Amino acid sequence: xxxxxxxxxxxxxxxxxxxxxxxxxxxxxxxxxxxGKIREITVVAKKDEWRFVPEMIEVERGDKIxxxxxxxxxxxxxxxxxxxxxSQRMPANETITFExxxxxxxxxxxYCSVPCGEGEVDGHKRTHFDMIGKFxxxxxxxxxx
Amino acid sequence: xxKVVLKVIGMHCASCSxxxxxxxxxxxxVSSIKTSYGAEKTAIEYDDAKISLEKIDELIGKLxxxxxRPDEAGGSPEEEEAKQARKIKESRRRVWAAFILAFPIITYxxxxxxxxxxxxxxxxxxxxxxxPEITSGGFFGYGSYLVNYxxxxxxxxxxxxxxxxxDVLHPPFRIDLNYFYWILSTPIQFIIAWPxxxxxxxxIRVGSAxxxxxxxxxxxxxxxxxxxGFLFFNIDHPFWESSAALLFFxxxxxxxxxxxxxxxxxxxxELLKLEAKEAHIIKDGNEITVPxxxxxxxxxxxxxxxxxxxxxxxxxxxxxxxxxxxxxxESFPVGKTVKDExxxxxxxxxxxxxxxxxxVGKNTLLYQIIQMVEEAQxxxxxxxxxxxxxxxxFVPAVVVFSVLVFSAWYFVIVPDDLRAALVRMIAVLVIxxxxxxGLATPTALxxxxxxxxxxxxxxxxxEALEKAYRITAIAFDKTGTLTIGKPVVTNFIPLNNxxxxxxxxxxxxxxxxxxxxxxxxxxxxxxEVLGTILxxxxxxxxxxxxxxxxxxxxxAAVGNTAYMEKLGLDVRAHAAKIExxxxxxxxxxxxxxxxxxxxxxxxxxxxADTLKPYALEAIRELQRMGKEIIMITxxxxxxxxxxxxxxxxxRVLAEVKPQDKADVIKKLQAEGKVVAMVGDGxxxxxxxxxADVGIAIGSGTDVAIATGEIVLVKDDLRDVxxxxxxxxxxxxxxxxxLFWAFIYNVLAIPIAAGAHLLVTxxxxxxxxxxxxxxxxxxxxxxxxxxxLSQATLRPEIAGFAMAFSSVxxxxxxxxxKRYTPPLEKAELKNKK
Numbered sequence: 001x002x003x004x005x006x007x008x009x010x011x012x013x014x015x016x017x018x019x020x021x022x023x024x025x026x027x028x029x030x031x032x033x034x035x036g037k038i039r040e041i042t043v044v045a046k047k048d049e050w051r052f053v054p055e056m057i058e059v060e061r062g063d064k065i066x067x068x069x070x071x072x073x074x075x076x077x078x079x080x081x082x083x084x085x086x087s088q089r090m091p092a093n094e095t096i097t098f099e100x101x102x103x104x105x106x107x108x109x110x111y112c113s114v115p116c117g118e119g120e121v122d123g124h125k126r127t128h129f130d131m132i133g134k135f136x137x138x139x140x141x142x143x144x145x
Numbered sequence: 146x147x148k149v150v151l152k153v154i155g156m157h158c159a160s161c162s163x164x165x166x167x168x169x170x171x172x173x174x175v176s177s178i179k180t181s182y183g184a185e186k187t188a189i190e191y192d193d194a195k196i197s198l199e200k201i202d203e204l205i206g207k208l209x210x211x212x213x214r215p216d217e218a219g220g221s222p223e224e225e226e227a228k229q230a231r232k233i234k235e236s237r238r239r240v241w242a243a244f245i246l247a248f249p250i251i252t253y254x255x256x257x258x259x260x261x262x263x264x265x266x267x268x269x270x271x272x273x274x275x276x277p278e279i280t281s282g283g284f285f286g287y288g289s290y291l292v293n294y295x296x297x298x299x300x301x302x303x304x305x306x307x308x309x310x311x312d313v314l315h316p317p318f319r320i321d322l323n324y325f326y327w328i329l330s331t332p333i334q335f336i337i338a339w340p341x342x343x344x345x346x347x348x349i350r351v352g353s354a355x356x357x358x359x360x361x362x363x364x365x366x367x368x369x370x371x372x373x374g375f376l377f378f379n380i381d382h383p384f385w386e387s388s389a390a391l392l393f394f395x396x397x398x399x400x401x402x403x404x405x406x407x408x409x410x411x412x413x414x415e416l417l418k419l420e421a422k423e424a425h426i427i428k429d430g431n432e433i434t435v436p437x438x439x440x441x442x443x444x445x446x447x448x449x450x451x452x453x454x455x456x457x458x459x460x461x462x463x464x465x466x467x468x469x470x471x472x473x474x475e476s477f478p479v480g481k482t483v484k485d486e487x488x489x490x491x492x493x494x495x496x497x498x499x500x501x502x503x504x505v506g507k508n509t510l511l512y513q514i515i516q517m518v519e520e521a522q523x524x525x526x527x528x529x530x531x532x533x534x535x536x537x538x539f540v541p542a543v544v545v546f547s548v549l550v551f552s553a554w555y556f557v558i559v560p561d562d563l564r565a566a567l568v569r570m571i572a573v574l575v576i577x578x579x580x581x582x583g584l585a586t587p588t589a590l591x592x593x594x595x596x597x598x599x600x601x602x603x604x605x606x607x608e609a610l611e612k613a614y615r616i617t618a619i620a621f622d623k624t625g626t627l628t629i630g631k632p633v634v635t636n637f638i639p640l641n642n643x644x645x646x647x648x649x650x651x652x653x654x655x656x657x658x659x660x661x662x663x664x665x666x667x668x669x670x671x672x673e674v675l676g677t678i679l680x681x682x683x684x685x686x687x688x689x690x691x692x693x694x695x696x697x698x699x700x701a702a703v704g705n706t707a708y709m710e711k712l713g714l715d716v717r718a719h720a721a722k723i724e725x726x727x728x729x730x731x732x733x734x735x736x737x738x739x740x741x742x743x744x745x746x747x748x749x750x751x752x753a754d755t756l757k758p759y760a761l762e763a764i765r766e767l768q769r770m771g772k773e774i775i776m777i778t779x780x781x782x783x784x785x786x787x788x789x790x791x792x793x794x795x796r797v798l799a800e801v802k803p804q805d806k807a808d809v810i811k812k813l814q815a816e817g818k819v820v821a822m823v824g825d826g827x828x829x830x831x832x833x834x835x836a837d838v839g840i841a842i843g844s845g846t847d848v849a850i851a852t853g854e855i856v857l858v859k860d861d862l863r864d865v866x867x868x869x870x871x872x873x874x875x876x877x878x879x880x881x882x883l884f885w886a887f888i889y890n891v892l893a894i895p896i897a898a899g900a901h902l903l904v905t906x907x908x909x910x911x912x913x914x915x916x917x918x919x920x921x922x923x924x925x926x927x928x929x930x931x932x933l934s935q936a937t938l939r940p941e942i943a944g945f946a947m948a949f950s951s952v953x954x955x956x957x958x959x960x961x962k963r964y965t966p967p968l969e970k971a972e973l974k975n976k977k
Contacts, residue, residue, distance in 0.1 A: 018552035109932070117285075
């Protein structure tokens with residue numbers, strides 16, 4: 001039998017399974033929540049500090065987040081949020097915006113995804129690898145209570 | 146039924162050989178086909194009444210490969226070599242083109258990532274780089290300083306050149322560096338790597354899945370994601386640079402492979418080159434020179450000193466020494482005269498000889514050896530079948546898995562988030578190239594078999610190689626294998642105060658009229674000690690007793706005790722000595738001369754079949770390796786025991802009839818042993834076939850050589866140990882290769898899919914307790930672990946590692962070329 005019929009068959013089954021799960025089986029708490037609420041957040045890559053400010057961003061599940069990312073440095077940074085497939089470049093001295101919906105609750109790290117060196121800040125060594133922050137997505141229902 | 150081993154051109158991966166086997170074996174009339182990717186050969190067994198070779202060629206041609214039929218071959222060694230060289234050259238061109246285009250991208254990204262360099266992705270900023278200064282120490286500090294310096298050195302002349310056209314300091318426009326990389330990577334993707342697309346199309350058409358499908362799928366996914374992402378979505382890491390790197394590494398791997406193949410088959414090429422081009426034949430009394438392929442059996446050929454013997458034959462005139470090293474590996478020239486055999490491709494050193502051609506064309510020993518090596522390289526080790534099967538299932542598995550990953554991320558983990566799902570799917574596709582797996586076995590086998598051939602060990606196929614290292618017991622045939630196979634004089638005891646040389650001269654000379662093996666032994670001894678022997682007159686052979694004749698006016702005789710008594714000579718005084726010698730399984734004769742009217746005994750001559758040189762070392766080495774040694778012989782127990790004692794073998798099976806030898810091997814196998822049989826004669830052939838590994842001694846009969854799975858060309862028993870060691874080494878290489886190839890895929894694919902998050906997170910977006918514990922307990926390192934554990938593998942990094950695993954496999958195999966078995970090493974040292 002042609003292998004590709006098999007592959008296509010299985011692929012269709014997998015996708016169909018996914019669709020069925022998504023429509024009928026998904027547990028209530030995993031269902032993506034979209035509240036339509038818009039939350040604007042500004043993240044700044046501080047000049048020569050290898051730090052995002054703020055490092056902890058509290059949002060509510062279902063929010064549509066519009067991030068304005070400002071790069072104060074004269075070199076490139078990037079911002080990545082693995083969980084939501086975000087990986088954006090922050091060119092030197094520029095401001096970018098991007099948006100995504102936090103449909104799940106949990107703690108999702110965001111980090112600088114472009115190598116950006118290291119240096120000393122207030123006697124402490126900081127590097128590219130320290131440029132990490134967190135989206136804390138709270139349950140919309142809990143916070144409403 | 147016809148069986149052929151032919152060259153197939155155009156195979157580029159292990160899946161290709163599976164593809165050919167699969168399609169051709171389905172054809173009516175084809176009973177078996179085995180194709181080897183590594184050796185570029187296929188062995189087809191087919192019924193020529195039902196299917197023609199042309200038809201098979203056509204079918205293979207449809208798949209995109211080319212079968213070289215014997216009629217279109219014309220494959221002279223030079224052409225063959227030129228073809229190979231062209232292929233390597235083309236492969237090298239591709240690598241260079243890919244290298245030149247990919248180099249800037251690879252270095253830029255590699256250095257930046259490796260040393261965490263602050264950088265700006267913009268052309269004019271790059272040009273305006275100022276001379277860097279060290280800002281911090283440590284690995285990253287110095288590293289990024291050096292990289293920045295490199296960038297500065299590159300940027301300065303570029304700045305000058307660009308400055309001729311634009312004001313660099315105040316650029317009127319901005320160019321993102323990614324545009325350059327895009328322009329560089331596009332030709333790699335679609336021109337240099339075009340064969341991958343072409344091959345995967347062929348493969349898909351016949352419903353097979355080879356690795357090119359994955360390469361094409363993975364790299365195009367990466368390329369298009371990058372191009373679209375960069376142009377429209379401002380992604381931070383366009384990974385066309387990694388697709389370029391990946392393609393470059395795969396092409397480099399293929400190039401290495403082509404070179405490795407060329408090197409491995411160099412043994413055959415060397416053999417082909419050895420052949421003489423022309424021969425001088427005597428025709429109608431005149432000597433004419435003809436090309437070697439026009440020689441016929443029965444031609445009388447003249448060979449002058451320094452020339453090569455063109456074909457196999459028998460000397461009819463002349464006497465010379467011939468250097469047979471090329472065929473037998475024997476380093477000393479062998480003296481030859483009328484009635485001796487000569488072998489094609491060997492070099493006549495001294496005298497002019499005339500010989501009659503006995504075997505010409507493809508029947509010569511040289512060609513047989515070449516054919517054996519070729520067949521061996523075309524056959525495949527069972528372990529390779531496994532690998533090929535895995536490759537064949539691997540592709541669909543990966544494609545299905547990537548869909549599963551997409552489905553899982555898109556529908557279950559982060560529902561409705563297309564980007565997260567897509568990135569992981571692409572990462573899985575990029576990582577899963579199985580090329581290292583496809584390379585693991587063939588490269589090691591080819592190098593191993595080629596290496597063995599260098600030492601005069603012909604391994605007929607991967608199967609022999611694989612079984613050889615599992616051997617637990619080795620059975621040796623006695624006569625002709627452990628021993629020389631003909632008697633030699635072991636003791637020469639002069640009697641009655643006669644000078645030893647005089648006695649020997651008389652004995653040897655009187656024997657010179659006889660052709661009996663015992664006589665030859667005495668003659669040999671005489672020649673060895675004295676140089677020449679005298680002429681015998683009035684020679685007479687007395688059947689069952691001995692010989693008699695006149696040498697230099699002295700009447701002399703050599704014969705057994707009975708003969709001496711017949712001559713009226715009392716030899717009872719020597720009875721004790723005779724018994725002692727006979728207990729050592731020696732044949733004893735007397736030499737006597739006539740003094741006046743009475744006979745006088747002049748010597749006791751004892752003869753026996755003796756051990757071959759190095760037999761002792763060989764057995765000792767094998768015993769040291771923990772192998773059980775058994776001697777099988779048709780001889781009587783006394784003779785057998787004498788030899789066994791001498792060589793140190795404990796287990797002797799004597800008086801075994803030729804037809805029972807195979808049964809004896811069967812019994813040994815029933816004891817749970819993996820048995821190798823070492824033999825040389827036609828009578829050993831059934832045993833050679835019955836044994837798990839048949840090892841034929843090269844000086845043996847054609848039948849034995851044809852039956853044995855391993856042939857020792859050099860007639861040196863130490864090669865038994867050498868071949869076991871070599872095969873062990875080769876098999877170990879294969880497993881190492883497989884390990885490196887698999888471990889990478891096994892570890893990297895799940896990580897690329899994000900499956901490790903199942904362990905490191907309790908719920909999505911919530912780190913597991915143990916991860917947090919490590920983070921708190923181990924300070925900085927704990928934090929790094931925490932960050933890594935919560936992130937997924939980025940495709941561009943995966944690409945580097947993937948290509949690297951291919952290169953490491955090929956390099957690992959090539960290292961086998963440096964392996965010399967310990968015995969061989971010692972031998973080489975001795976020669977120096």
